Structures are given as structure tokens and as C-alpha cells.
Amino acid sequence: xxxxxxxxxxxxxxxxxxxxxxxxxxxxxxxxxxxxxxxxxxxxxxxxxxxxxxxxxxxxxxxxxxxxxxxxxxxxxxxxxxxxxxxxxxxxxxxxxxxxxxxxxxxxxxxxxxxxxxxxxxxxxxxxxxxxxxxxxxxxxxxxxxxxxxxxxxxxxxxxxxxxxxxxxxxxxxxxxxxxxxxxxxxxxxxxxxxxxxxxxxxxxxxxxxxxxxxxxxxxxxxxxxxxxxxxxxxxxxxxxxxxxxxxxxxxxxxxxxxxxxxxxxxxxxxxxxxxxxxxxxxxxxxxxxxxxxxxxxxxxxxxxxxxxxxxxxxxxxxxxxxxxxxxxxxxxxxxxxxxxxxxxxxxxxxxxxxxxxxxxxxxxxxxxxxxxxxxxxxxxxxxxxxxxxxxxxxxxxxxxxxxxxxxxxxxxxxxxxxxxxxxxxxxxxxxxxxxxxxxxxxxxxxxxxxxxxxxxxxxxxxxxxxxxxxxxxxxxxxxxxxxx
Numbered sequence: 433x434x435x436x437x438x439x440x441x442x443x444x445x446x447x448x449x450x451x452x453x454x455x456x457x458x459x460x461x462x463x464x465x466x467x468x469x470x471x472x473x474x475x476x477x478x479x480x481x482x483x484x485x486x487x488x489x490x491x492x493x494x495x496x497x498x499x500x501x502x503x504x505x506x507x508x509x510x511x512x513x514x515x516x517x518x519x520x521x522x523x524x525x526x527x528x529x530x531x532x533x534x535x536x537x538x539x540x541x542x543x544x545x546x547x548x549x550x551x552x553x554x555x556x557x558x559x560x561x562x563x564x565x566x567x568x569x570x571x572x573x574x575x576x577x578x579x580x581x582x583x584x585x586x587x588x589x590x591x592x593x594x595x596x597x598x599x600x601x602x603x604x605x606x607x608x609x610x611x612x613x614x615x616x617x618x619x620x621x622x623x624x625x626x627x628x629x630x631x632x633x634x635x636x637x638x639x640x641x642x643x644x645x646x647x648x649x650x651x652x653x654x655x656x657x658x659x660x661x662x663x664x665x666x667x668x669x670x671x672x673x674x675x676x677x678x679x680x681x682x683x684x685x686x687x688x689x690x691x692x693x694x695x696x697x698x699x700x701x702x703x704x705x706x707x708x709x710x711x712x713x714x715x716x717x718x719x720x721x722x723x724x725x726x727x728x729x730x731x732x733x734x735x736x737x738x739x740x741x742x743x744x745x746x747x748x749x750x751x752x753x754x755x756x757x758x759x760x761x762x763x764x765x766x767x768x769x770x771x772x773x774x775x776x777x778x779x780x781x782x783x784x785x786x787x788x789x790x791x792x793x794x795x796x797x798x799x800x801x802x803x804x805x806x807x808x809x810x811x812x813x814x815x816x817x818x819x820x821x822x823x824x825x826x827x828x829x830x831x832x833x834x835x836x837x838x839x840x841x842x843x844x845x846x847x848x849x850x851x852x853x854x855x856x857x858x859x860x861x862x863x864x865x866x867x868x869x870x871x872x873x874x875x876x877x878x879x880x881x882x883x884x885x886x887x888x889x890x891x892x893x894x895x896x897x898x899x900x901x902x903x904x905x906x907x908x909x910x911x912x913x914x915x916x917x
Contacts, residue, residue, distance in 0.1 A: 436518065436520070436521035437521045437522075437524045437525050437528075439521070439626070440518070440521060440522060440525055440619070440622075440623040440626050440627075441471075441472065441525055441619050441622075441623075442619070442622040442623070442625065442626060443459075443472050443473055443474055443475075444474075444475060444622075445474075445475050445477055445481065445485075445622070445639075445640055445641050445642055446622070446625035446629075446638065446639055446640045447481065447484055447485045447488055447639050447641065448484070448485070448487075448488030448491075448492075448635055448636045448639065449488075449629075449634075449635025449636055450635075451625075452475070452481075453475050454475035454476050454477045454478070454481060454643060455477075455478075455480055455481060456476065456478075458475070458476040459473035459474060459475060459476055460473060460474050460475075460476045460615050460618070460642065460643065461473055462474060462529055462615075462616070462617075462618060462619065463616075463765075464528050464529065464531070465529075465530070465531040465616075465761070465762045465763065465764050465765060465797070465798055466531050466752035466753060466754075466761060466762050466797070467752070467797065468797055471528055471529060471619070472619075474615075474618045474619070474622065474642040474643075475641075475642055475643060476642070476643040476644065477641045477642060477643035477644070477647075477648065478643055478644050478647035478648065478651075479647045479648070479650065479651040481641055481643070482610065482612075482641050482647070482648045482651040482652060482655075483651055483655065485610045485639040485641050486581055486583075486610055486639075486651070486652070486655050486657050486658055487657065488635075488636040488639055489581040489608040489609060489610050489636055489637070489639055489657075490580070490581050490608070490657045491636055492608045492634055492635065492636030492637045493578075493580055493581055493607070493608040495634070496606060496607075496608055496634065496637050497577070497578050497606040497607075499606065501555045501556045501558065501604075502556060504552075504555045504603060504604055504606065505552045505553065505555045505556050505604070506552075507603075507631055507632055507633055508548050508549070508551060508552035508555065508600070508603060508604060508631075509549065509552045510631040510632060511548050511552075511627060511628065511631035511633070512545045512546075512548045512549040512552065513631075514627050514630050514631050515541065515544055515545040515548065515627060516542070516545050518627075519538060519541045519542060519545070520538070522541045522592065522620070522623060523537035523538040523540070523541045524537070524754070525619050525620060525623060526540065526541065526591060526592055526617075526620050527753035527754050527761075528619075528754075529591070529616070529617045529618070529619050529620065530588060530589070530591060530616075530617045530620070530753075530761075530764070531717070531752075531753050531761040531762045531763075531764065531798075532716050532717070532753050532761050533753045533758040533759055533760070533761055534753055534754055534758070536715065536716060536753075537753065540590055540592050540593045541592055541593075543593045543596070543878075543880070544592045544593045544595070544596035545596075546880045547593065547596035547597055547600045547880050547896065548596055548599075548600045549880075550600065550880040550881065550896070550900075551600035551601050551603070551604040551900070551901060552600075552604065554601070554604055554898060554900070554901050555604035555605070555901075557898070558576045558605065558901065558905060559576070560573065560574050560575040560576055561573070561574040562574075567913070568917060569913060569914070569915050569916060569917050570911055570912060570913040570915065571911075571912045571915065572909070572910070572911055572912075573909070573910040573912065574907060574908070574909055574910075575907075575908045575910065576905040576906070576907055576908070577606070577905065577906050577908060578605045578606035578607045578904060578905065578906070579605075579607060579659040579660045579683055579904055579905065579906050580607060580608075580657070580658075580659035580660070581607065581608050581609070581610065581657050581658050581659060581660075582598070582602045582607050582608070582609050582610070582658065582659070582660040582661070582662060582904065583609075583610050583611075583612070583652030583653070583658045583660070583661045583662070584598040584599065584602070584609055584610070584611040584612070584662050584663075585611075585612045585645075585648075585649060585652070585661070585662070585663045585664070585665065585673070586598070586611065586612070586613050586614060586621065586663075586664055586665075587614050587664050587665045588614035588615075588616040588617040588764055589716060589719045589720055589721075589764070590716075590720070591613055591614060591617035591618075591619075591620035591621055592620045592621075592623070592624075594664045595611060595613065595620075595621055595624050597664075597884070597895040597896060597900070598611070598662045598664075598685075598895070599611065599624060599638065600900075601895075601900045601901040601903070601904050602662075602904050603633070603637065603638070604901055604904075605901055605904035605905050607660070607904050608636065608637045608638070608639075609637070609638055609639065610639045610640075610641065610652065610658070611624065611638070611639070611640050611641070612640075612641055612642070612643075612645070612648045612649070612652070613640065613642060615642065615643075615645070616764055616765065618642045621640055621642070622640050622642070624638065624640060625638060625639075625640045649672075649673060649676070650676065653673055653676035653677045653679070653680075653682070654676060654679060654680065655680075656680045658680075658682060659682055659683065660682055660683040660684070660685070660903065660904065661673055661677050661682055661683070661684050661685075662684070662685040662686075662893075662903070663684070663685070663686055663687070663688075664687040664688075664721075665687075665688065666688065666689055667688040667689040667843075667844070667889050667890070667891075670686045670688040670891065673686075674686065683903060684892060684893070685885075685891075685892060685893030685894075685895070685903045686891040686892045686893065687721070687846075687884070687885060687886070687890075687891045687893075687895060688721075688844075688846075688886065688889060688890050688891040689721060689818050689844055689846070689889070689890060690721040690722055690723070690725065690818060690844050690846035690847055690886065690890055691725045691726065691816065691817075691818060691842045691843075691844040691846075692712070692722055692723060692724050692725050692726070692846065692847045692848055692849065692867075693724070693725070693726050693727075693728055693838070693839035693848050693849070693850075693865075694708075694709060694712060694713075694724040694726070694727045694728070694848070694849045694850070694875075695728045695729075695835050695836075695839060695848075695849070695850035695851070695861065696727070696728070696729045696730065696733065696737055696850070696851045697730050697832065697835075697850070697851060697852040697854070697857060698730040698731075698732040698733050699852055699853045699854050699857070700733070700851035700852050700853060700873075701851065701853060701873070702733055702736055702737055702740060703740065704851065704873060705737065705851040706737065706740045706741050706744050707744075707875070708849065708851065708871070708873070708874060708875025708876075709724065709727065709741055709744075709824070709875060710741075710744050710745070710748070710875075711875040711876045712724040712849055712871070712875035712876065713822070713824050714745070714748060714759070714760055714802055714822050715876070716761075717760050717761055717762070717763055717800070717821065717822050718819060718820060718821045718822040718823065719763065719764065719768070719820050719821065721818075721846055721847075721890075722846060722847035722869065722878065723819075723820075724824070724849065724875075725814065725818060725819055725825075726808070726814065726815065726825055726827060726838075726839075727741075727808075727824055727825065727826045727827065728827045728828075728829050728835045728838055728839060729826055729827070729828060729829070730828075730829055730830070730835070731828050731829065731830055734826070734828050737826075738787060738804065738806055738826055741804055741824065741826075742787050742788045742804050745788055745789070745802045745803075745804055745824070746788055746802075748760050748802045750793050750795065750799055750801070750802065751795065760802060760822060761799075762795075762797055762798040762799045762800075763798040763799075763800055763821055764798070765798060766798060768798065768820060768821065769792065769798050769800055769821075771819075771820065771821070772800060772819060772820075772821035772822075772823060773792075775813055775814050775817060775819055775821075775823070776790060776803070776805070776823060778812060778813045778814075779805055779808060779812045779813070779814055779825060780805070782809065782811060782812050783807050783809065784805045784806065784807045784808055784809075784812065784825065785805060785806050785807050786803065786804075786805050787804040787805060787806050787826075788801075788802070788803065788804050789801035789802050789803030789804065789822070789823075790803050790805070800821060800822055801822070802822045803822055803823040803824065804823075804824045804826065805823065805824070805825050805826065806826045807826075807828075808825035808826055808827045809827070810827075810838065810841070812825070815841070815842070816842055816843070818844075832857065832860070832861065835861075836861060836864040836865060839865055840864075840865065840866050843888055843889040844886065844888060844889055844890045845866050845867045845868060845886050845887030845888035845889070845890045846867060846868055846869065846885075846886035846887075846890035846891070847867060847868070847869040847870075847871070847877075847886070848865050848867040848869070848870055848871070849870075849871040849872075849874070849875055849877075850862075850865070850870075850871075850872060850873075851872075851873050852872075852873070858872050866887055866888065867886065867887060868883075868884075868885050868886040868887050868890065868891075868894075869884065869885075869886070878896075879896070880896050880897075881896070881897060882896055882897050883895070883896055883897035883899040883900065884896045884897075884900075
């Protein structure tokens with residue numbers, strides 16, 4: 433491991449400006465998914481440590497909220513620069529614990545910095561209002577102020593950028609934070625503690641705890657000092673957190689599961705659609721919430737699309753993330769591989785055919801072959817369940833209305849994609865799809881300037897865009913009377 437990388441790899445938690453171990457002395461092993469080797473350990477903390485982190489954040493909040501928007505913006509810009517100055521080291525650390533190819537990891541770290549820079553700028557645009565008063569001798573003001581301490585819980589698939597989306601707006605708004613990164617990929621989360629220190633954030637403004645998800649989650653949701661929970665992860669866990677947060681009526685932002693459809697109409701540019709499909713499906717080995725889960729292809733071009741997708745899929749280079757030219761790394765763990773195998777077995781037992789791939793890769797471990805299956809149908813589990821692996825199921829359809837109906841036939845509504853060269857169809861389908869993010873003739877659409885978030889059981893709230901800071905603010909109405917005007 434490079435010296436610069438090890439500088440960010442902290443085997444301790446950051447609470448109130450101090451790097452500490454768990455009270456019990458217990459640790460969690462962190463494993464490199466590419467080779468199964470243990471990279472190191474992190475503290476296995478629980479409620480007591482989380483409570484101390486919350487109290488440290490609350491103590492820091494009283495002074496942090498009084499800083500000017502300009503001062504917070506300056507610190508965030510410095511944080512952006514520290515991230516970019518260390519992009520290679522942070523990306524290597526990310527690859528070691530998560531497995532994605534180095535080029536993708538560098539892109540993720542760059543996106544993290546971009547979110548921080550965006551919210552540095554948004555810090556100075558938290559506007560209020562002066563409302564025309566119905567009373568001659570009174571004036572009405574509407575102001576925005578930070579909600580307070582926020583609890584941020586993030587997943588293993590994007591361990592750096594998911595925290596950027598939460599810490600960026602929180603710090604910009606004047607909130608303080610307690611963050612809990614995923615146990616499979618804690619080092620990229622703990623690195624944010626190092627980065628915050630190096631950028632000059634005061635002690636207690638950013639706190640990072642690792643350990644028991646249930647114990648830390650319970651303390652974050654039940655502690656009245658925490659005024660907002662922001663979570664990225666499964667819909668199942670999101671619902672639990674919402675229920676628990678209801679006890680103290682906290683604000684919640686939830687970026688939950690997806691079941692992204694990818695529609696290809698007979699007037700589409702097939703080559704462009706295949707290019708978009710490769711990005712939308714196989715990025716991070718299919719382990720993203722906006723990954724295509726179901727391909728719907730109109731029957732006139734079905735065979736041509738399948739042929740070209742199989743050809744493009746066959747060219748993907750599978751290998752460890754740090755290996756030169758790797759385009760697809762391993763799945764995160766054995767459980768993830770078993771889930772993919774289970775869904776594939778269900779599909780093939782109901783008539784699906786494997787066009788390419790379909791099994792564990794010759795590299796062994798948790799590597800899985802990039803896979804395309806044809807003959808997918810609505811009764812298969814992949815119609816509703818997230819695959820979270822490198823499998824492309826192809827459904828055939830006849831009519832536009834049928835495709836939109838099938839695309840919407842899910843409890844999820846995060847991202848969707850479709851390809852057409854007909855402008856009228858583009859508007860009809862865009863308006864017909866019940867999804868928070870829509871890509872028209874594009875397979876990769878996430879950007880810091882736009883709001884990211886889903887409909888239905890895919891979540892609440894938005895991350896990114898000017899909307900991304902709203903959930904970290906309270907709106908206050910002030911009526912000033914007795915002015916003697």
C-alpha cells in the first residue's frame with residue numbers, strides 16, 4: 433500500500449476531534465473483495481460511542497451555526513482542494529475495500545469533490561423572504577436556519593460520494609454531523625474525518641463512527657439531539673429507520689432501492705443504446721441503485737440489440753480493480769454472488785436463456801461473468817427484485833404503452849432510461865415514466881447540478897442541485913410588530 437493511501441486509512445473513529453477505539457476494544461475486519469485478504473480492522477462501536485459523537489456534534493453546532501455562510505463556503509472549498517490533491521490515494525483506498533476499477537474509483541472521488549464545491553457555492557444562496565404584510569404596522573420575514581445535528585448512514589457501493597452528498601449540504605447549511613459508513617467499506621468514510629481535519633473544520637463538526645449498524649442506527653434515530661436522518665441503502669432498512677425516527681419527529685431523507693428499466697424503441701440508435709446499456713448496467717459490476725435492472729426492447733430491433741449487447745459485453749475486462757485496464761471488479765461479498773445466482777436460477781427455470789456469461793468467473797472469489805439473458809418475463813423475480821450484479825435481462829415488447837406499463841410495474845421509482853429518435857415519443861414516455869431520474873438517449877446522467885432522488889418506495893428528498901440543501905434547513909416565520917409606522 434502506498435504511504436499516501438495509508439495516511440487516510442484510519443483504524444479509529446473520530447469523535448469530538450479525537451481518534452478513538454471502541455469502549456469494548458472490539459473490532460471489525462475489513463476484507464479486500466478482490467482477493468479475500470484482510471486489509472485491517474475498524475472499531476466496533478455501539479450506542480455509547482454514538483451518543484458521545486452526537487453530544488460532540490451538538491456542542492460544536494452552537495458555534496458552527498453562527499459562522500457566516502462565506503466562512504463555511506471557504507472551508508468547503510478548502511475541503512474540495514484537499515480531496516483533489518489526494519485523489520489518487522483516496523481512489524486506491526476505495527478500490528482496496530470496495531473492489532471497483534481504479535478509473536471508476538478516481539471518478540467517484542472526483543464526484544465527491546464536485547459535490548463539496550457545489551454546496552460551498554450553495555451555502556451563500558440560502559435565501560429568505562420579506563413577505564408583504566397584511567398589517568400596516570408589522571413586517572413579515574421568512575428565514576432559513578440549520579436543522580441541527582444530522583445522522584448520515586451510507587452504503588458500501590459508493591463509500592466516498594454518498595457521504596459527500598450528505599456532508600456537503602449539511603456543513604454548508606451550518607449543521608454538524610455524525611456519519612456511519614458501511615462496515616464493508618469503512619475506510620473511505622473514515623478518510624472524510626482526516627480530510628475535514630486537514631481542511632480546518634472545528635472539532636466535533638464532523639464525527640465518524642463504525643460498528644454495529646443496529647446499535648448506531650438506534651441511537652441516531654432515537655436520540656432527540658439528532659434532528660435529521662439521511663440514509664442511502666435498501667428500502668427495507670429505510671422503512672425501519674423512518675419508523676424509528678418518527679418517535680422524535682426527525683426530518684428524514686431516504687435514497688433507497690431501485691429497479692431501473694431501460695427501454696429501447698424501434699426508432700432508437702441501436703449502437704448508442706448499447707453503449708448506454710454497458711454504462712448503465714455494468715458500472716461498479718452492476719452494484720448501483722441506478723443500474724439498469726430490466727431491459728425492454730421493441731420486437732423489430734430486439735435481435736439486433738441483443739446481438740450487439742452480447743458482443744459489447746464479451747469485450748469487458750474482468751479483474752482486480754488495481755489491475756491495468758480492468759473494467760469490472762468483484763462483487764462485494766459471497767452473499768452478493770449467491771443472490772445473483774439465485775435470481776439467475778429463478779429466471780432460467782421460468783424460460784430465460786443465457787446469451788453470454790451466467791456463472792462465476794474463472795478468476796474465482798466473488799468475480800462474476802458479465803451476463804446477458806433473453807426471454808425475460810414478468811413472472812420472474814428480476815421483474816421486481818434488484819439484481820445488484822452484472823446481469824442484463826432482456827424483455828421483448830410490441831407497443832409503447834405496454835413498455836411504459838411494464839417499466840412502471842414496480843414499487844420502486846428511482847432511475848430509468850429510454851432510447852428513441854422520435855421527439856413526440858420522447859415527451860410521452862418521459863412524462864409517462866414514474867421515476868425521479870430519467871435518461872433520454874443517455875445511460876449515465878448523475879451530476880451534482882441536478883437533484884438526485886426517487887419516487888414511490890425509492891425514497892424521499894433530493895441530493896444535489898439547489899434542492900439538495902433544503903432538507904438541512906428549517907424555515908422560520910418572524911412577525912415584527914409595534915413598528916409605529
